[in-house]
Amino acid sequence: MTYRIAVLPGDGIGAEIVPQAIRVLEAIGAKYGLSFTFTEGLIGGIAIDKTGQPLPAETLELCRNSDAILLGAIGGPKWDDLPTHLRPEVGALLPLRKELGLYANIRPCHTYDALADASTLKKEVLAGTDMVIIRELTGGLYFGSKGREDIDGVQKAWDTMLYSTPEIERIVRLAFETAGHRRKKLCSVDKANVLESSRLWRETVNRLAPEYPDIAVTHMYVDNAAMQFIRNPGQFDVVVTENTFGDILSDQASMLSASLGMLASASLGGHVGLYEPAHGSAPDIAGQKKANPIATILSAAMMLEYSFNRVAEARAIEAAIEAVLAKGFRTGDIMEAGKTLVNTEEMTDRVLEELA
């Protein structure tokens, strides 16, 4: 089986970290008998510089004809003053998600024993934290109708949180299925005590639940979830929620980890999934071999799991990273006294050694 991967390094450290994930995928391929083709495309600021467009038509075409997409990071100060629709994030990421029908953002939050001291939360609070946040990505408040009205000098502005049953159903099903590969617990987060859209969300979860009898379903209000993420994050397995709540909670949950350099993400929905680190292009350290490649390598592991159903291969990568951290190797973002500082490539070398 050959998997066709569209490779979009993008800007800043993207060009340094994406090749590291490719090295790991190639090693996994050799070990488990998978083969990959990697085809590079332009996206973001570098695409603007070379073609005038943040998302060139050829890149979109490449993505459509691939089995999965590996993205680095996009944007940087060089392109911040462009008109909004040309800016890398708005001009590339949003249309890419839209064109590919990527309605679900998946953010694992797994804490590593070896890094537990690096979080602002206490080690014993973090122990055993291993959750996946599934955020609806194309509906709700950010995409509903919005506007402004001026009545006798009084401005009114509004946004609409709108969801339809099919929009809720597809992401909730994805969440049930994800929980099925994991610890079989699903927590749906809403504000059903006050929001009508949340009541429809909760009814939909409850209507689908009998189809997944092995999954234990709970509901939690979003304000309580924001407390529980800090109080006892180990209680969660899979969390599913709408767009705005997921935006807030997934960024909050990122602090349970030692560094943004550890956080992978996937955007799913259509026939091709997009995998990228949760961090940005970090122009301040670009070109210095300082970037932590782990988030991108873990994103490649998610690709194996979510797009190719290669769960054992994904677990092997995760275990290799766990081992490298336990042996004390650290990039600058997670460096502590007494550990061994390594650069981007050296960190990957260590991961490959574990996989060998």
Add this chain to the structure above:
Amino acid sequence: MTYRIAVLPGDGIGAEIVPQAIRVLEAIGAKYGLSFTFTEGLIGGIAIDKTGQPLPAETLELCRNSDAILLGAIGGPKWDDLPTHLRPEVGALLPLRKELGLYANIRPCHTYDALADASTLKKEVLAGTDMVIIRELTGGLYFGSKGREDIDGVQKAWDTMLYSTPEIERIVRLAFETAGHRRKKLCSVDKANVLESSRLWRETVNRLAPEYPDIAVTHMYVDNAAMQFIRNPGQFDVVVTENTFGDILSDQASMLSASLGMLASASLGGHVGLYEPAHGSAPDIAGQKKANPIATILSAAMMLEYSFNRVAEARAIEAAIEAVLAKGFRTGDIMEAGKTLVNTEEMTDRVLEELA
């Protein structure tokens, strides 16, 4: 000067903690030459039991004719099965806020050195945390038009986040003024990169800022704020935000404290402010003298500061509590090995000793 206080103990531990705050107010009055009249009214479950109504007309009238309201807590399992409009929270608190025009909820979040070990965050992360969250309470997503439509078997449900300039202006002014009594930093939290209502919010903040030249204003996106509250809470002084974001962030911030039993709150806006602990009626420990009275005593201190502009008196109460904690006195909710367990009244006795 005599201040007329409406006293609404409510349900559960409310009847135990409210008298403690009154004792402290009386001591402050004797020391600083203020006098108070305290008039009790019924609210919540106990009001349902005695009058059939969670917010009797006499209680509302009492509140209207007072200078401030001291509330305990309302609700409990006994009244949970009543129809929604009769339930203590929906039937009493929402109409009370509405009738009194209380559009701003104020939640201080101050961490005590003596209790820093009790939070799930590391002591060094919490050091120096002393912020006030000002949440808009009567607009936004929870109160905008909402509904549901069934088109060919597809349900759609929506809620509207709506704000007008005057609604934003009044709460933002309150936030600027609050920052003026404090460390003179105001952080306005929104999602102006995607929401039109947030753009109007941010424009309004920026338009008013020149009127408060001594206040340093910053803007932060809500997802980033949820990260920063855990990453470095000491960076905040006054935070102002709309209803839903404030609901999530203030509950999240409550985890920075050692216990809900430490958290005061105020609801302001009209001519009479409402002061109450952030915790509930705790029916499980009611009547056992176990409740922590500090949140209610701190709410009385907020009353002195926000309703009566008696800032020195408020600071004296806060300092007394700090001293009592430093001496090792603890109610059950904040008890640790090596400290002295005290009951509700004994904790207040210690505070009064410090004030003497």
